[in-house]
Amino acid sequence: MKKSLVLFTLIFFIPAIILSFSVWSDFSKMYDPDATGNGVSDVKQVLYSNDGTKVLTVMDDSSDDDMLVHIYNGEGTAYDGVARLDSDMFRQTVIAYQQGKTIIAVKDLQDHILAYQFNPDSTYSNIINKPIVESGFLTSSAISWRGQILLASADASNSDGSTPPAIAMIRGGQYVYASLDQLASLQNKRVTGLTTVSTTFDTAGAMVPMYEATLADTTTAYISGVLTDKGTPLVYYKPNSDKASFDLEDEAEQYFQKQLGRSGRSAVVISGDYPKQPYLQSANGQSQKLLNLPKPLYQANEFLLNEDEVLITGSTAKNPDEGRTGAYVYNEVTGQSSDVSALVRNLSLEDITNGQMQFYKEANSPAVYYSYTGKSGGWMNIQTGQSKQLSNVDAKAWQLNGHSGATDSHTPTLRGFWDYVRQGGPLVINWIIWLFVPFLTLALPFVIIKIASSTHKRRLKRGIVYDATIMRMKETGTRINEQPLVQFTVEFQHEGRLRTLDVNKVVSYLNAPSVGDVVMISYDPKRDKAIFVTENDQVPGMNAGNREAEPQIIRQATLQRIERQGMIRRADVLILHVEAEGQVHRIPVVQAPGFTYEPYTPVLLVRIGDVVRLYRYGSSVNNHDEQDQITLDASLVSFERMNIRADNRELMLMNVSIHAGDRNVSRVNSLFVPDQTVSVMRNGMRIPVSVNRHEFARELRLLKGKQGSVKVQRVIYNGTTGERPLASIIAERDGQQYRIEQSIEPLYGVQPGDELWVSYDEDTREAVIVQYASM
Numbered sequence: 001m002k003k004s005l006v007l008f009t010l011i012f013f014i015p016a017i018i019l020s021f022s023v024w025s026d027f028s029k030m031y032d033p034d035a036t037g038n039g040v041s042d043v044k045q046v047l048y049s050n051d052g053t054k055v056l057t058v059m060d061d062s063s064d065d066d067m068l069v070h071i072y073n074g075e076g077t078a079y080d081g082v083a084r085l086d087s088d089m090f091r092q093t094v095i096a097y098q099q100g101k102t103i104i105a106v107k108d109l110q111d112h113i114l115a116y117q118f119n120p121d122s123t124y125s126n127i128i129n130k131p132i133v134e135s136g137f138l139t140s141s142a143i144s145w146r147g148q149i150l151l152a153s154a155d156a157s158n159s160d161g162s163t164p165p166a167i168a169m170i171r172g173g174q175y176v177y178a179s180l181d182q183l184a185s186l187q188n189k190r191v192t193g194l195t196t197v198s199t200t201f202d203t204a205g206a207m208v209p210m211y212e213a214t215l216a217d218t219t220t221a222y223i224s225g226v227l228t229d230k231g232t233p234l235v236y237y238k239p240n241s242d243k244a245s246f247d248l249e250d251e252a253e254q255y256f257q258k259q260l261g262r263s264g265r266s267a268v269v270i271s272g273d274y275p276k277q278p279y280l281q282s283a284n285g286q287s288q289k290l291l292n293l294p295k296p297l298y299q300a301n302e303f304l305l306n307e308d309e310v311l312i313t314g315s316t317a318k319n320p321d322e323g324r325t326g327a328y329v330y331n332e333v334t335g336q337s338s339d340v341s342a343l344v345r346n347l348s349l350e351d352i353t354n355g356q357m358q359f360y361k362e363a364n365s366p367a368v369y370y371s372y373t374g375k376s377g378g379w380m381n382i383q384t385g386q387s388k389q390l391s392n393v394d395a396k397a398w399q400l401n402g403h404s405g406a407t408d409s410h411t412p413t414l415r416g417f418w419d420y421v422r423q424g425g426p427l428v429i430n431w432i433i434w435l436f437v438p439f440l441t442l443a444l445p446f447v448i449i450k451i452a453s454s455t456h457k458r459r460l461k462r463g464i465v466y467d468a469t470i471m472r473m474k475e476t477g478t479r480i481n482e483q484p485l486v487q488f489t490v491e492f493q494h495e496g497r498l499r500t501l502d503v504n505k506v507v508s509y510l511n512a513p514s515v516g517d518v519v520m521i522s523y524d525p526k527r528d529k530a531i532f533v534t535e536n537d538q539v540p541g542m543n544a545g546n547r548e549a550e551p552q553i554i555r556q557a558t559l560q561r562i563e564r565q566g567m568i569r570r571a572d573v574l575i576l577h578v579e580a581e582g583q584v585h586r587i588p589v590v591q592a593p594g595f596t597y598e599p600y601t602p603v604l605l606v607r608i609g610d611v612v613r614l615y616r617y618g619s620s621v622n623n624h625d626e627q628d629q630i631t632l633d634a635s636l637v638s639f640e641r642m643n644i645r646a647d648n649r650e651l652m653l654m655n656v657s658i659h660a661g662d663r664n665v666s667r668v669n670s671l672f673v674p675d676q677t678v679s680v681m682r683n684g685m686r687i688p689v690s691v692n693r694h695e696f697a698r699e700l701r702l703l704k705g706k707q708g709s710v711k712v713q714r715v716i717y718n719g720t721t722g723e724r725p726l727a728s729i730i731a732e733r734d735g736q737q738y739r740i741e742q743s744i745e746p747l748y749g750v751q752p753g754d755e756l757w758v759s760y761d762e763d764t765r766e767a768v769i770v771q772y773a774s775m
Contacts, residue, residue, distance in 0.1 A: 019431040023421075041068075043392040043399075046377025047095065048074070049102040050120045051367050052388055055377070056102060057395045060091055067091055067106060071122045074379075074388065076398045080122035086114060092138040096149045097360045097369060099173035103127075105149055107138040113151060115170055127170070130177040133163045143225075145201055145209050147306040147362060150225040152194045152211055165191040167211065169227055176231045180213070180223070185235040190216040197222070197249055207265060208256040210249070220245070222252035226260060234259050267332055268302060268310050275299050275318045278330075293337055297326050301353055305361040308333045311368070313344060313352050320349050329361060329368060329382065340368050342387040343380040351375070459531055463522030465680050468492035468530075470517050476504065483507065490521060490530070493684065499523075501530050553615060554580045554605035562597055565646055570749055573644055573651070576614065578603050585612045588646035588672040592746035595717045595725040611674055618719030620726055630696070634658045634689040637666070639681060642747075650678050653747060658689055660700060668772075670747040671723070692721060695742055702768040705761045710738055712754045731756065731767065738767040748772035 045058040055072045067087045071080040086108035094105040102118040113132040118124045132153045134141035143150050149170040153163060165180040180191045193214040200206045209225035224234035236252035243251075257263045269281045271288060275298035279288040297314030305311055309331050317323025325348060326341045344352065351357060356373040366383040377395075380387035421428055468490040478485040488503045503521065513519060520533040557580030565573040565588075572591040577584055585605060591597055597617070604616035637655045644651040649672035658665045667689075673681070710731035718726045724743035729750055731738050738760050744750050754773035760766065 016431070019427070023427055023431045043395045044091075045093065045095075045371050045373055046390050046392055046395050047102055047104075047371055048369050048377055048379035048388065048390070049097070049118065050100065051381065052379040052386070054080075054118075054120070054122070055390060055395070056104075056118060057392075057399070058093060058104070059396075059399075065089055065091070065109060067093070069104065069116075069118070069124075070399060071118070072398060076390075076395075083116065083118070083124050085116055088138075090137060094138065094142040094144050094149055095358065095360065095371060096144050096147060096170060097362055097367075098147065098170065100362075100365075101173055103149065103170060103173075105138065105142045105151075105170075107134060107142075111135050113138065113142055113153075115149065115175065117173065127173075127175045128168075129175060130166075130168070131163070132166065132168055132177075143196070143201060143209075144358070145225065146304045147360065148226070150209060152196075152225075165194065167194070167223065167225065167227070167233055169225070171227075176227050178227055178231060178233045180233070183233075183235060186213075186215065186221055186237055187239075189219070192216050194223070196225075199249075200253060201225070206253075207262045207267065208253055208260060210252060210256065212249075220248075222249065222256075224256045224260070226256075228260070265332065268312065268330055270300050270302050275315075277314075278302065278312045291330070292335075293328050293330070294339060295326065297328070298323070299349055301349075303357075303359040305329065305359060305368075306363040308363055309361060311340070311359045311361070313349075315349060325349060325352070338382045340380050340382060342385065343368055343370060343378050343389075346376075346389055347372070459524065459529075460522050460533065461679075462526075463524045463530065464494070464682060465520060465522055465533060466492045466494065466682055467684075468519055468521045470513055470515050470519060471500065473513075473515060486512075488513075488519075488532075490519065492521065492523070494523060494525065501528075503530050503532060505532050552607040554607060554612070556580065557585075557603040557605050559597060559599055559601045559603050559617070560584065561599060566644070568642060568644055568651070569747060570751075571747055573646065575646055576603075578605060578614075580605055586647050587612065587614050588649055588651075589614060589723045590651070590670055590746040592725050592744065592749035594715055594749060594751050595727075595746070614720065614723050616719065616721060618717075620719030620721060629690055630693045631688050631690050632658050632660060632696075634687050636681065636683060636685050636687055638683055641678075642670070646672060648675050649673060650675065652678065652681070656687065656689060658691070658696075660696070663700065665696075665699065665703065668745050668748075669724070670745060690722070692743075695721075698766070699742065699768050702761055702766055703759045703770075705759050707757065707759045707770060708733060709755050710758050710760070710767065712750055712752050712756060713737070714752060715750050731758070733760070736762075736765065738765050740767045740769060742768060744769065745772065 041059045041061070043057045043059050047056040047058065048054070049056060053074045055074060055076065057070045057072070059068050059070070061068050061084070065087050067085040069083040069085060071083065072078065073080070085104065085106050087106045088109050092107065096103045100120060103115055104118070105113060105115045107113050111133050113128060113134055114126045115128045116124050117127045132141065132151045134153060141152050151168040153166050166177060167180065168175065168177040182188050191213050194211045197210040197212055200208060200210045211223045211225055213221045213223050215221060219239045221235055221237040227233055234256050236255050238248060241248060254263070264283045266283055267281050268278050268291060269288065270276050271279045277296065277298060278291040278293070278300045280291050281288045293312070295316060297312060297316065298318045299320055300312055300314035303311040309329055311327060311329050313325065313327045315323040316326045325344045327344045329338045329340055351372060356375070358371050360369040361367065366381050368380045368382060370378045374392060376389055376391045378387065378389040469492070470488055471491050472489040474487050476485045476487050483506050485504055486507050488505060489500060490503055491498060491500050493499070507513070521530045522533050523530040557578050559576055560579045561577040563575040563577065565575060567573065568590070570593040574589050574591050574597060576587040576589055576597060578587055587605070589597070601618055602621045603614065604621050606613050606615035634656045637657050639655070640653045642651040642653055651670060652673045653668065653670045655666065655668050658667060710733040712729060712731050714730040716728045718728060720726060721743045723746065725746060727740070727742065727744045727750060729740035731740060738758070740758065750756065750772070756769050756773060757771040758767040759770050
């Protein structure tokens with residue numbers, strides 16, 4: 001039997017090996033990036049997005065007029081799919097970044113302009129819901145101006161009214177459309193043509209772009225390219241004026257600026273001969289002064305980013321051959337500048353001025369992007385200084401490598417080979433058939449075992465781990481590998497209710513459990529099924545429960561920077577950037593109302609396994625004595641997920657019962673819990689709790705006293721213990737003042753005017769918080 005199986009396998013393997021060499025040879029020829037017919041077009045544009053975490057590569061579809069946008073993560077190591085954009089034969093694009101999303105405008109074969117909005121989750125959709133028509137080039141009607149896309153549609157060939165004259169804009173991720181039919185300000189005269197007033201679109205310092213509208217009676221009007229907040233166009237129409245056209249343009253521009261609230265603003269202009277430099281031009285255009293940048297730039301150029309900011313590039317030396325390329329983002333409203341030279345460090349002045357370069361930045365966003373058509377794309381975060389650049393050639397290599405992101409070479413890769421195989425073809429199909437039969441014969445037993453193991457792991461991952469008690473057990477009559485399949489009836493608590501389930505398991509007579517034994521199960525509430533969990537199962541956090549790593553105190557740490565993540569209830573969610581031992585640790589915390597973390601403050605950290613937490617902060621660092629900390633056994637009574645995440649940790653609000661001799665003390669505590677621990681948390685589980693022996697002793701003593709409400713008069717903070725602020729609180733009850741000295745839960749916080757429920761001692765005038773105001 002074995003000889004027959006070996007002979008059968010060899011018969012199929014010999015032609016499979018020959019075909020394998022043929023397939024690889026054909027793939028290698030296809031993979032040559034310079035070869036024609038390799039199925040991959042050149043990348044036209046590289047667009048970073050989503051704060052540098054995404055890359056969009058724009059290329060032509062070789063099979064038709066469409067354009068393809070391949071979506072990768074920022075490193076090219078993960079592929080999120082491809083978007084197919086309708087396009088005409090010219091395959092032009094107009095780009096904008098709005099509301100954290102990338103917008104790519106194109107024109108289809110029916111002359112309709114489309115605008116595809118790409119979201120951070122890699123989904124995309126066309127946001128134009130009323131047609132804008134352009135019979136010529138896309139860029140004749142769609143223009144990117146200060147972060148907005150301005151659109152216009154009016155042509156004498158459409159005088160029959162089939163396509164009404166209109167202007168539109170994409171601003172803040174929204175498409176706004178305005179028809180130019182029957183405008184009262186035009187005395188209801190029909191618009192027959194629109195042309196851009198180029199000086200208002202292209203000239204640095206222009207505040208409002210304008211269109212010159214030709215009317216049916218041959219008179220001329222001016223229409224603002226930017227719509228009002230109500231979505232209406234501004235019109236300047238003086239049909240009987242004897243002024244020259246450029247004077248009317250100036251009047252129209254001043255009128256539009258006033259109506260849109262943009263009068264009186266200075267603007268950056270590039271002036272002078274060699275070497276050209278940036279100047280700040282007064283609102284009336286009558287005076288200029290050299291722009292005050294941290295370092296001067298020569299042979300300067302300007303790019304309009306958004307309504308407030310411009311990007312200025314140039315050489316750091318008067319002679320470009322002696323300097324390097326520098327760049328600043330300048331805010332025309334605040335006068336503040338930010339150095340973004342790292343973004344252009346690989347670009348020359350010739351690159352920047354050749355007409356194929358465009359920069360993008362949203363207002364109030366630290367992200368700056370550039371796209372150099374046919375060459376490269378880049379991104380920089382102004383706040384952190386992080387920057388990335390990607391050449392179009394390397395972006396094409398991602399595609400050739402089957403989206404693997406291997407930019408170091410253009411040699412064949414296994415990922416690229418898999419992409420080639422998925423395309424099929426007679427040679428590939430023939431090779432797969434000859435390879436599949438012997439492989440299936442040899443690998444089938446191993447595949448079955450692997451599938452069973454994977455199924456078991458998925459069931460463990462879906463379930464919630466509980467302790468259960470065996471109530472009954474009986475043999476099913478089935479035997480596997482001479483061992484019986486036993487049906488166990490187990491009892492456990494789920495969401496406060498007692499549950500009973502039957503669980504089948506193959507057991508050994510030598511190591512069989514008994515009725516009354518406590519076992520661990522993984523319960524899937526959606527399917528209402530459970531499986532046993534053994535010591536060999538890799539359930540995250542399970543095997544580390546009783547062997548937690550010894551805490552390690554990290555000293556001589558300093559809080560360097562604070563990153564605000566948002567608010568929850570009355571508190572702020574922060575990430576503390578703490579420097580210690582030459583390394584910066586990111587520590588997510590909740591900042592209680594009235595308490596403030598300050599940069600350059602001393603900190604103690606504690607490392608428990610791979611997790612680093614805050615141990616002490618501020619003045620409490622100097623008062624720290626490790627002998628004062630004791631670890632007590634506690635039970636997790638309940639917990640609430642707060643829907644706040646930071647650095648693979650989730651904020652949990654836990655109600656724990658601390659065991660102190662014959663007494664139990666309830667305490668509420670918020671904590672950012674690692675994901676692997678969240679997955680195994682369950683009510684009733686035992687956890688260790690670290691407390692200050694003096695504070696806990698005072699708490700035990702005061703909890704024996706009377707209880708009642710007090711009103712907070714004053715709160716003073718003195719650093720933290722762990723992530724809980726140490727508070728000294730003065731509160732009043734029945735005309736008497738009480739002092740509360742304890743660490744408080746930051747998620748609730750304590751502020752003057754709050755009413756707290758406390759346990760107090762009338763003789764010593766001490767109290768301890770039992771319940772917070774917002775609980």
